[in-house]
Amino acid sequence: MNVQLTNPDGVTSGVQAPPSPRSLADTGIGIVMLRDILLKTMFRTNLDLCSKISQAISLPVPLTQELIDLARSQRLLEATGTMHANAGNEMGYQLTDAGKARALDALAQSEYYGAVPVPLDQYGEQIKRQSIRNISLNRDQLMAGMGGLILPPDLIGNLGPAVTSGRSILMYGPPGNGKSSISHGIRKAIGDKVYVPRAIEYSGQVISVYDPIVHAAAEAAVDDPNSLRRTSNRFDNRYVYCERPSVITGGELSLDMLDLAYNPVSRTYQAPLQLKATGGIFIIDDLGRQAEPPQKIVNRWIVPLEESRDILALQSGEKFTVPFDTLVIFSTNFHPNQIFDGAALRRIFFKIIINGPSQEMFLKIFAMVARKKKMPLDEKALMYLLKVKYPTIDMNFANYQPTFLIDQMISMCQFEGIPNQMSPELIDRAWGNMFVEQADFAH
Template identity: 65%
Template sequence: MNVQAADVTSFAPPMLRRLEDTGLQMVMMRDILLKTVFRKNVEQASAIAEAICLPMPLTQTLIDMLREMGLMQAMGTLHATSSSEMGYQLTDAGKARALDALSQSEYYGAMPVPLEAYKEQTRRQSVKNVRITREALQASMGHLILPDGMIDQLGPAVSSGRSVLMYGPPGNGKSSIAEGIRAALGDTIYVPRAIAYAGQVITLFDPIVHTPVATPETEGSGLRRHSARFDTRYIMCQRPTVMTGGELMLSMLDLNYNKTSRTYQASLQLKSTGGVFIVDDLGRQEEPPQALINRWIVPMEVGYDILTLQSGEKFEVPFDTLVVFSTNFHPNDLFDGAALRRIFFKVKIDGPTQEQFLKIFAMVARKKKVPLDEASLLHLLKTKYPTIDNNYANYHAPFLLDQIIAICEFEGIPYQMRPDLLDRAWENLFVKQEMIAH
C-alpha cells in the first residue's frame, strides 16, 4: 500500500524540548544566532526563533545565555499593560563576535541538523519503504498510452527503490514515464534546511528541488509555527525529484563550495535523498556515460555516498534515491558488463503499434481541438508511414498536429485535418538526406 501524507507523522523528526536535543555544539548555535541577528536585523525573540527555526522557549534560553555573556542586551522593559515583545540587540562585543564568525562562514539562519540525526531521519522515511500499488502507478501514468506489459515491468522496479534504465528509440515517452514514476511516489518527507558535519554547515533545502507541503504548523501566526509538533529545522515536502539531461557534469554530484561566502551547498544526489534522480538523455552529456555510471555504482550498492570537504576530509552521507536513467542508445553501447549488472532493472521502451499510435493521435487531436478526418488518417497510414517502414513514435502525433495548427492559423482557416495539410506537416517531421554545397 502506498504511504500517504497523513501517515507522515509516524516518521516525523521529534520536536525539540531542550537545547541538547539539537545535537549541536553551543558555540555553533551561539555564532549562528549572532550572525542571523546581525544579517537579518531581527530584534524580537519570536522573529529570531522563526529565523533560526528553533522553538520559542529554546530561542529565549539562547538569548538569555548570550545576554549573560555580554553579547546581547535587552532594548527595553515590558510593562504589564504592554502587548509588544521585548526587543534585543547585539552589544559591541556581540557585533564583533558576529563579524568574526561571518569571516569564517557566511552561513546564517536555520540551525542545521547534525549529519547523524539526518541519517536516522533518512532511514525512517526511506524511499525503499514506499510500496506502490499497480493502481497508483497506472493512475500516475493515466495520460500515457503505454505498451502492453509496461506496468508489469515498471512496478517492481519502482516499488523496490532500485535503479532503473529505460532505453529505446527517441520520442516514445521515456521522460514522461520517468515523471510518472515520481508522481506515483505521492507522499511527503521531512527535509532539513541544512545539515552540520565537523563544524561545517551544508545547505540542503532547495526550492527548485523541494516542494513544501502546508501543515497547520506552517500556516497562520508565528506563535503557531513555534508550537509545531516536529523539529522545525525540517520542512515537510513532497518526495523530491532531480531531473538532469545533457547538462549533467560529475562536479554536480559533489559538494558545491563557495569560496567567497565560505559556505557549502549539497550535491544534486544529496538533494534527491528520499526521492527520484532522473538522468535524461544519457549519452548526450560531455562526461562519458561509463564515467557517470561509475560515480553511482558504489552509492547504489551500499546505500551511502562519499563527499569531501575543502580540507580534504571525506565523510559518508545517505544515498536513498531511486535513480532512473533514460537513453536513446542501446545499453551495450554505453556501459560495460559490470556496470549493467549493477543497474537492477532494464526496461525497453519501444515505439507504439499502429493501433496505439491511432489512440495517441485521437487523444492529442481531441486535446488540441483538431477534428479527426478518416481520409486524412488513411492517407497518413497508407502513404506516409510506409516511407519510413511504418516506424511509429509517440511524439509524431503532437508534432504533426502542432504543424497543422500553425498552418491553419497562418492561412486563416478553422482547425481542420486534410491530406494536403498532413503532407505539409510531414515535410517538417524529417529532414531529407542530401548533400549541401558549401
C-alpha cells in the same frame, strides 16, 4: 514521536516526523555554534524579537529564549527596554559592541546564518524513517501517475516492481517514446511527502540542502508568537515538509555536480544533486549526450547503488559518508550494450525497454490527442498518413508524433484562417517539419 500531517489535498502522510527539539542538547549542535548562529542571524537580519528570531533560526521559542539569555549572560546581547505592543508585549534585544565583534568574527569563519543545521547523524535517522524503499505502490496508483499516457500492457507490470524496490532503473529505447514522461509519471505516482533539512552539519561545516528550485514545500510549522513557554510546532522546524524531491538532469550533467560545491566567499557548502534528491528520484535523462562517457557516469554511482551510501569530500580533503536513499532512473536512446560494459549493467537493477507504439496504439494516441486539441479526424487523411508517409520510414511509429503532427496542422489552419482540419496536403506540410530530407548543399 509519530506525527501524521494532513496536506492541503487532504491526504495523510504516514512518514514519521522529526520531533521538535525540547532542549538545546536535543539539537545535536554545540552551544558555541548555536550562539554564534543566533548572533550572526541578528547581525544580518536586524531582528530583535524572540518570536521572529525563533522563526529565522528554526528553533522553538523557548530554546531561542534560552540562547538569548545565554548571550545576555555573556554580555553579547542586551534588552532594549522596549516592549512591543503589536507583538504580544515582547521585549526587544540588540547586540552589544562585544556581540557585534563576536558576530563579525563568526562571519569571517562562515557566512552561514539562519536555520540551525541538523547534525548528519540525526539526518541519517530521519532518512530511515522516510526511505524511498518504504513506499508501497500498486498498479492503479502507478497508472494514475502516468496521467493520459497510453502504454503497452506489460510496461506497468515491469515498472511497478522496479519503482517499489527503490533500486536503480535503466529505461532505453528509440527517442520520442515517452521515457521522460514515464519518469515524471513515476514521481507523481509516489505522491507522499518527506522532511528535507534546511541544512546539515558535519565536523563544524554547514551544508545547505533545502533548495526551492528542487524541493516543493507542502506545509510550514510556525511557533505561537504569543507564547514563550509553549511550542506549537508539530515537527522539527529545521526541516521543510516537502513533496518527495525529483531532480532531473540531461546532457548538462557533469561529474563535478555530484560533489559538494564549496563557496570560498561565504565559506559554506551546497549539497550535490543526489543529496538534494534524497528520499525521492534522481533522473539522468539523455544518457550518452553528456560530455562525460556514460560508463564513467555509472562508475560514479557504483558505491551508492550497491551500498546505499555516498562518499563526499570537504575542501580540506577530509572524506565522509552520507546516506544514499534515492531512486536513480537512467534514460537513454542508445542500446545499453553500446554504452556500458557488463559490470556496469549488473549494477543497474532493472532494465526496461521503451519501444515505439504499434500501429493500433499509434491510432489510439492520435485519436486521443486530436480529441483533446479539438481536431476533427478525417479518414482519408489518416489513410494517407499510414499508407503513403509512414512506409517511407519503415512504419517506425513514435509516441511524440501524433502531438507533433496535429500541432503543426493546427498552426497552419490558424494562419490560413480556416477551421481546424486535416488533409493529405496539411499532413505533407506537417511531415516536412517532422523529418528533414537528406540533401547536398552547395557551399
